[in-house]
Amino acid sequence: MTEHIFKNTAQPSKDASNEIIALFIAASHPVDLADWLGQLLRSEASNHFATLSLRRRAEVFGHLSLGIQADLARAMPPDAFAQILIEMDADDRTDLLKHLTQEERQQALKSLPQKARDDTNRLSAHREGTAGAIMTSDFAVLSPTMKTMDAIVALRCAAPDAETIYRSYVLDADGRLIGSVRLHQLILAADDAVIGGIMQPISVMVMPETGQEDVAKAIARYDLLALPVVDAAGRLVGIVTHDDAADALKAETTEDFQKISTVLPFTQSMRDASFRMLYSKRIFWLSLLVFGNLFSGAGIAYYEETILTYVSLVFFLPLLIDSSGNAGAQSATLMVRALATGDVVLQDWRDLIVRELAVAAALGGTMALVVLPLGALRGGTEIALVVGLTMFVVVIVGSLVGMSLPFLLSRLRLDPATASGPLVTTISDGVGVMVYFAIATAVLTL
Amino acid sequence: MTEHIFKNTAQPSKDASNEIIALFIAASHPVDLADWLGQLLRSEASNHFATLSLRRRAEVFGHLSLGIQADLARAMPPDAFAQILIEMDADDRTDLLKHLTQEERQQALKSLPQKARDDTNRLSAHREGTAGAIMTSDFAVLSPTMKTMDAIVALRCAAPDAETIYRSYVLDADGRLIGSVRLHQLILAADDAVIGGIMQPISVMVMPETGQEDVAKAIARYDLLALPVVDAAGRLVGIVTHDDAADALKAETTEDFQKISTVLPFTQSMRDASFRMLYSKRIFWLSLLVFGNLFSGAGIAYYEETILTYVSLVFFLPLLIDSSGNAGAQSATLMVRALATGDVVLQDWRDLIVRELAVAAALGGTMALVVLPLGALRGGTEIALVVGLTMFVVVIVGSLVGMSLPFLLSRLRLDPATASGPLVTTISDGVGVMVYFAIATAVLTL
Numbered sequence: 001m002t003e004h005i006f007k008n009t010a011q012p013s014k015d016a017s018n019e020i021i022a023l024f025i026a027a028s029h030p031v032d033l034a035d036w037l038g039q040l041l042r043s044e045a046s047n048h049f050a051t052l053s054l055r056r057r058a059e060v061f062g063h064l065s066l067g068i069q070a071d072l073a074r075a076m077p078p079d080a081f082a083q084i085l086i087e088m089d090a091d092d093r094t095d096l097l098k099h100l101t102q103e104e105r106q107q108a109l110k111s112l113p114q115k116a117r118d119d120t121n122r123l124s125a126h127r128e129g130t131a132g133a134i135m136t137s138d139f140a141v142l143s144p145t146m147k148t149m150d151a152i153v154a155l156r157c158a159a160p161d162a163e164t165i166y167r168s169y170v171l172d173a174d175g176r177l178i179g180s181v182r183l184h185q186l187i188l189a190a191d192d193a194v195i196g197g198i199m200q201p202i203s204v205m206v207m208p209e210t211g212q213e214d215v216a217k218a219i220a221r222y223d224l225l226a227l228p229v230v231d232a233a234g235r236l237v238g239i240v241t242h243d244d245a246a247d248a249l250k251a252e253t254t255e256d257f258q259k260i261s262t263v264l265p266f267t268q269s270m271r272d273a274s275f276r277m278l279y280s281k282r283i284f285w286l287s288l289l290v291f292g293n294l295f296s297g298a299g300i301a302y303y304e305e306t307i308l309t310y311v312s313l314v315f316f317l318p319l320l321i322d323s324s325g326n327a328g329a330q331s332a333t334l335m336v337r338a339l340a341t342g343d344v345v346l347q348d349w350r351d352l353i354v355r356e357l358a359v360a361a362a363l364g365g366t367m368a369l370v371v372l373p374l375g376a377l378r379g380g381t382e383i384a385l386v387v388g389l390t391m392f393v394v395v396i397v398g399s400l401v402g403m404s405l406p407f408l409l410s411r412l413r414l415d416p417a418t419a420s421g422p423l424v425t426t427i428s429d430g431v432g433v434m435v436y437f438a439i440a441t442a443v444l445t446l
Numbered sequence: 447m448t449e450h451i452f453k454n455t456a457q458p459s460k461d462a463s464n465e466i467i468a469l470f471i472a473a474s475h476p477v478d479l480a481d482w483l484g485q486l487l488r489s490e491a492s493n494h495f496a497t498l499s500l501r502r503r504a505e506v507f508g509h510l511s512l513g514i515q516a517d518l519a520r521a522m523p524p525d526a527f528a529q530i531l532i533e534m535d536a537d538d539r540t541d542l543l544k545h546l547t548q549e550e551r552q553q554a555l556k557s558l559p560q561k562a563r564d565d566t567n568r569l570s571a572h573r574e575g576t577a578g579a580i581m582t583s584d585f586a587v588l589s590p591t592m593k594t595m596d597a598i599v600a601l602r603c604a605a606p607d608a609e610t611i612y613r614s615y616v617l618d619a620d621g622r623l624i625g626s627v628r629l630h631q632l633i634l635a636a637d638d639a640v641i642g643g644i645m646q647p648i649s650v651m652v653m654p655e656t657g658q659e660d661v662a663k664a665i666a667r668y669d670l671l672a673l674p675v676v677d678a679a680g681r682l683v684g685i686v687t688h689d690d691a692a693d694a695l696k697a698e699t700t701e702d703f704q705k706i707s708t709v710l711p712f713t714q715s716m717r718d719a720s721f722r723m724l725y726s727k728r729i730f731w732l733s734l735l736v737f738g739n740l741f742s743g744a745g746i747a748y749y750e751e752t753i754l755t756y757v758s759l760v761f762f763l764p765l766l767i768d769s770s771g772n773a774g775a776q777s778a779t780l781m782v783r784a785l786a787t788g789d790v791v792l793q794d795w796r797d798l799i800v801r802e803l804a805v806a807a808a809l810g811g812t813m814a815l816v817v818l819p820l821g822a823l824r825g826g827t828e829i830a831l832v833v834g835l836t837m838f839v840v841v842i843v844g845s846l847v848g849m850s851l852p853f854l855l856s857r858l859r860l861d862p863a864t865a866s867g868p869l870v871t872t873i874s875d876g877v878g879v880m881v882y883f884a885i886a887t888a889v890l891t892l
Contacts, residue, residue, distance in 0.1 A: 005664050006651050006676075029649045031668050156634055165630055166612050183629055184611050188602055203475045205452050218451050220696070222477050223689040225671070230452075242688060243669040250666070253699055254783055260707075261779035262772055270784035271794055278805045282776050286809060286841075287816045289772060293765035297824065300761045307757055314753055314760055315746045318767050318875050319739035325768070326708055326735060326871065330728050333707035337700055338716035348717055359724045363732060370733045378743065395732075425772065429764050 011036050025051070034063035042068070046075040058087030065269075066099040073100070073108075082111035090116070091136035091244065094123040123238070131215045132208030134248050135229045135238030140168040142181060144196030148189045151181070164226050164241055170199045175235040177202055177228055205230050208237060215240050216249035217342050256340055259417035260333055262286065262425075285422045292426030296321075296433040303437035306444070312379035313440055316371070316387045317433075323367055324394035324432045328402030328424035331356060335406040336417045349407045353400070360399035364392040386443050390436045397435070398428045457482050471497070480509035488514070492521040504533030511715075512545040519546070519554075528557035536562070537582035537690065540569040569684070577661045578654030580694050581675045581684030586614040588627060590642030594635045597627070610672050610687055616645045621681040623648055623674055651676050654683060661686050662695035663788050702786055705863035706779055708732065708871075731868045738872030742767075742879040749883035752890070758825035759886055762817070762833045763879075769813060769837060770844035770878045774870035777802060777848030785852055785862045795853045799846070806845035810838040832889050836882045843881070844874045 009028040012020050025033060025048060037045040037060070049057065049072055061069060061084050073081050073096070085093055085108060097105050097120060109117050119137045126132025140158050142151050155165055168186075170179040179199030189198050204218055205228045219227050219242050226239040255265040262285035266277060300307070307313060335352075338344035344352065368388040375384030402424045406416035455474040458466050471479065471494060483491040483506070495503065495518055507515060507530050519527050519542070531539055531554060543551050543566060555563050565583045572578025586604050588597050601611055614632075616625040625645030635644050650664055651674045665673050665688050672685040701711040708731035712723060746753070753759060781798075784790035790798065814834040821830030848870045852862035 005656065005660060006653075007649060029668060152633060155630075183633075184601075187598060187629075187633070203453060207452075210451065214451060220689070220692055222475060243666070246666055246692060250787065254787065257703075257706075257779050257783040260703075261775045263776050263780060269789050270780055271790050271798075275801055275804050275808075278801070279808050282773075282805070283809055283812055286769065286772055286776075286813060289768065290765060290813065290816050290820070293762075293768075294820070296764045297761040297820070300764075301758075301824065304757055307760055308754065311750055311753055312747075314763070315743040316739070317760070317763055318742045318746075318879060319736060321764050321767070322735065322739075322771070322871055322875060323732060325771075326732055326868070327728070329707045329867075330709050330732075333703050334709060334716055337703040341696065341700065343716050352717075355721055355724070358721050359728070362721070362725050363729055366729055367732060367736065370736050374736070374740070374743070378747065421775075422772070425768055429768060433764060 007032065021048075030056070030059040031063050034060050038064060038068055042071050042075070046072055050076065054083055054087065058084050062088055062092040066096060069096050070099050074104075078107065078111065081108065085112060086116060089136055090119050090123060090138050091134065094120050098124055126208050129212050130208060131206045131210040131212060131227075131229050131240055132238070134212055134215070134244045135208070135240045136244070137238050139226070139228075139236070139239045140165045141236075142168045142170050142195050144170050144172065144178065144194070144199065146195045147191070148186050148193045148195065148198070149191040151195055152186055155183075155186075164239070166225055169228060169236055169239075170195055171236055174233075177205065177230050177234060177236040180228070202228060206240075207231070212245070212248040213252050213340070216245040216252070219245045220249075221342075253340070256336060256415075256417040259415065260329075260336055260421045262289075262422045289422055289426055292422075292429060295426075295430040299430065299433040299437065303441065306437055306441050310379070310383065310440065310444060312383055313386070313436070315378050316375065316383075316390075317436070319371070320387070320390055320394055320436055321429055321432045323391060324398035324428040325425050326398075327360065327363060327395045328398035328428050329421065331360075331399045331402030332406055332421065332424050333402075335403055339406055339410055339416045346407065346410055349404075353403065356399060356403045357396070360396040361392075363399065364395035367395050368392040382444055386436075386440045389443070390432075390439050393435050393439070394428070394432045397431050398424070401427050401431075453478065467494075476502070476505040477509050480506045484510060484514055488517050488521070492518055496522065500529055500533065504530050508534055508538040512542060515542050516545050520550075524553065524557065527554065531558060532562060535582055536565050536569060536584050537580065540566050544570055572654050575658050576654060577652050577656040577658060577673075577675050577686055578684070580658055580661070580690045581654070581686045582690070583684050585672070585674075585682070585685045586611045587682075588614045588616050588641050590616050590618065590624065590640070590645065592641045593637070594632050594639045594641065594644070595637040597641055598632055601629075601632075610685070612671055615674060615682055615685075616641055617682055620679075623651065623676050623680060623682040626674075648674060652686075653677070658691070658694040659698050659786070662691040662698070665691045666695075667788075699786070702782060702861075702863040705861065706775075706782055706867045708735075708868045735868055735872055738868075738875060741872075741876040745876065745879040745883065749887065752883055752887050756825070756829065756886065756890060758829055759832070759882070761824050762821065762829075762836075763882070765817070766833070766836055766840055766882055767875055767878045770840035770874040771871050772844075773806065773809060773841045774844035774848030774874050775867065777806075777845045778852055778867065778870050779848075781849055781852040782863045785856055792853065792856055795850075799849065802845060802849045803842070806842040807838075809845065810841035813841050814838040828890055832882075832886045835889070836878075836885050839881050839885070840874070840878045843877050844870070847873050847877075 007029065009024055009032065011032065012024050037048060045068070052060065097108060100108065109120065112120065123137060140155055142154065155168065158165070166183050168181050169177055170181060172178050179201055181195060181199045185198055204222055206215055206218065208229055208231065215227060224242060226241045228236055229238040229240060231237050251267055258265050264281040264284055266281050268277065335344065368391045371391050372384050372388045375387035405423055409418060410416045453475065455470055455478065457478065458470050483494060491514070498506065543554060546554065555566065558566065569583060586601055588600065601614065612629050614627050615623055616627060618624050625647055627641060627645045631644055650668055652661055652664065654675055654677065661673060670688060672687045674682055675684040675686060677683050697713055704711050710727040710730055712727050714723065781790065814837045817837050818830050818834045821833035851869055855864060856862045
């Protein structure tokens with residue numbers, strides 16, 4: 001956070017007095033307290049944590065990183081941990097339990113009441129990256145035959161457990177989702193109105209298997225606070241809240257940034273990432289790209305004679321290859337992002353490729369004009385002609401490859417961000433070299 | 447949206463019957479209806495729009511793109527447009543009025559009631575990209591001396607106008623923000639409890655000048671539905687809702703994607719972007735990078751003799767330059783994203799540069815080992831030595847440049863994403879060429 005955000009407490013400095021620390025621990029927002037605890041030594045964090053009230057412990061705990069949660073859990077007596085587990089939101093609890101060892105998990109599950117245990121088992125069955133994995137079972141439920149005043153009483157009882165009570169879901173006798181009611185509708189309605197009469201139809205819902213990116217897109221598109229998740233029989237099994245969807249979307253976006261820059265995806269914080277992990281995530285594409293060079297290197301070797309005769313051709317090699325790669329990266333990145341946000345869909349390909357060709361030709365033409373005088377200056381008229389012509393062609397090729405790859409990968413049901421970056425570079429390189437020296441040989445030996 | 451999202455209506459196909467279209471118009475979610483209207487010819491859209499009830503028109507209108515809003519506004523009678531304007535959320539209304547001509551805006555403002563006009567004028571005074579520009583003045587307000595039952599009555603009256611009534615803001619007699627109450631606290635509280643007694647302190651707030659990226663980060667960090675905006679005197683002037691913050695964050699992220707791929711930022715949809723705009727946004731850095739080549743070209747020219755003697759050095763030129771650029775792009779992108787999400791802050795630079803040096807050395811070492819046999823195969827032992835050594839050095843240089851540039855730009859109060867991409871490429875190129883031929887000359891003339 002920067003200086004433009006005003007908070008009622010400031011994080012204590014490293015040499016802060018015990019009074020200041022105590023004040024901060026008592027008055028700070030749970031998120032800020034969790035942040036501060038995360039920066040301390042584990043033993044210190046554990047000591048401070050033990051001084052908190054149960055309510056505050058539960059509030060803070062869910063905001064700690066899973067690693068710290070697990071460490072603190074191990075450092076506290078089992079029944080203290082059990083109390084926190086019961087207080088936690090169902091989705092946060094499930095995430096934590098997945099992070100513990102098999103034995104610790106069994107131990108923790110035993111300490112939970114039956115309902116919480118069933119919930120946790122059900123939630124943890126879903127694959128990572130799906131609606132099922134980020135949904136919570138803490139939602140408020142009403143029956144269609146209830147009167148609004150009874151509904152308000154029911155919500156008063158359910159409120160502390162529901163993650164959001166701003167919208168209650170209306171289920172029929174079989175648990176099937178048939179509508180929803182907003183809290184302020186309940187308040188505005190007459191006391192004896194029946195829920196079935198004031199509820200609204202559900203306009204959007206998803207299945208547990210729906211990808212979290214689609215879930216986040218739907219929540220953003222319809223400005224929802226929560227999105228209901230139903231099973232194949234139409235029974236409500238969970239809701240995904242807007243904040244959890246936003247976290248999932250942030251993680252997916254970070255993954256896209258990593259992928260387009262040829263880094264294998266990882267979810268850890270950059271601040272805490274280890275040497276070993278960074279190395280392993282970055283080396284794969286870097287070293288694979290070396291083998292892509294087998295093609296461009298072979299191309300250059302094939303034209304050795306031309307190079308020896310016109311050595312000034314080499315001056316422009318880096319520029320031509322980079323220009324093709326840059327144009328390709330522009331197109332690829334714009335498309336990866338447009339596909340990720342839903343701005344563009346697979347079917348738009350035909351329309352977009354025509355426009356891309358026009359834009360690429362204009363870019364290539366301009367670049368050719370820019371490079372012509374440089375070519376003339378360094379190598380004379382003929383070299384200028386070769387360099388200009390090559391620039392025109394490779395910018396077009398780079399752009400078309402860059403634009404098409406994300407669509408192709410998406411078509412093959414792969415993430416468009418995967419490999420778009422490195423493949424664009426490699427293909428641009430190979431094509432660039434071949435085009436350059438083929439044009440050179442043709443023009444210069446005329 | 448994909449097939450994994452279930453909705454109660456499907457968009458009519460192009461040859462759908464009038465009945466199906468009528469059903470869709472009546473039953474679809476305002477967002478979907480707006481989407482469909484946006485795909486029609488303006489005259490068709492205008493005709494369908496005219497058939498909607500006033501309430502539905504107002505719901506749909508805010509979801510149309512600003513260009514279509516303006517076109518529809520021009521096509522309808524002034525008093526019909528005035529009615530929609532009055533119904534719209536204050537922030538949406540302000541955005542639309544900014545999009546009209548000076549004359550149209552004056553005309554529209556005249557048709558608004560005094561309060562709405564003042565609101566609009568106040569909101570439109572703020573700079574784009576700040577909290578002031580995305581906040582709304584439609585918030586629910588309570589006084590600290592009110593009883594909860596009176597508060598609920600007051601909210602019943604205010605509800606249709608407030609963009610969110612899930613949290614009401616408590617102001618003192620001078621309009622200064624002193625606390626807030628959540629709707630379900632009101633419901634849970636005793637009827638005669640006083641607001642001042644049950645309100646919570648405000649834990650986070652911003653100023654109108656606060657950047658929208660900081661606003662969005664704060665909302666995500668504290669899982670807020672809305673963030674209050676106060677003036678220098680502490681008076682509440684607006685709230686930023688979570689959905690508007692999410693839209694702003696999405697736009698900022700798209701801008702980051704554009705910038706790191708050397709595209710000048712633009713906010714238009716990729717699907718609708720014109721040839722002219724795409725060209726103008728992409729040509730700037732592409733052609734500027736040509737001049738960066740003056741350095742690498744000059745470097746190569748300087749070593750012409752070496753090249754003529756050892757032409758196999760040229761085989762590896764694209765590979766070495768690309769590897770340096772790729773390693774740099776990896777580091778730069780990871781840092782740009784980490785700085786944008788707040789994962790890493792300026793002060794972390796010292797710690798991170800040490801780790802980056804270690805990672806880069808390991809990457810460079812591995813890459814050198816990978817390229818050694820290729821070098822030996824194509825050019826013999828000495829060439830292999832030169833290529834391996836160069837690879838080691840340029841991967842380190844590329845990584846360090848890539849990592850440092852976003853910090854440097856951030857330090858200079860520029861957006862870290864700006865220029866990181868193109869500058870990394872250009873610097874890697876220049877340094878790569880110089881290092882390569884300097885090492886070659888040193889090793890091969892021994």
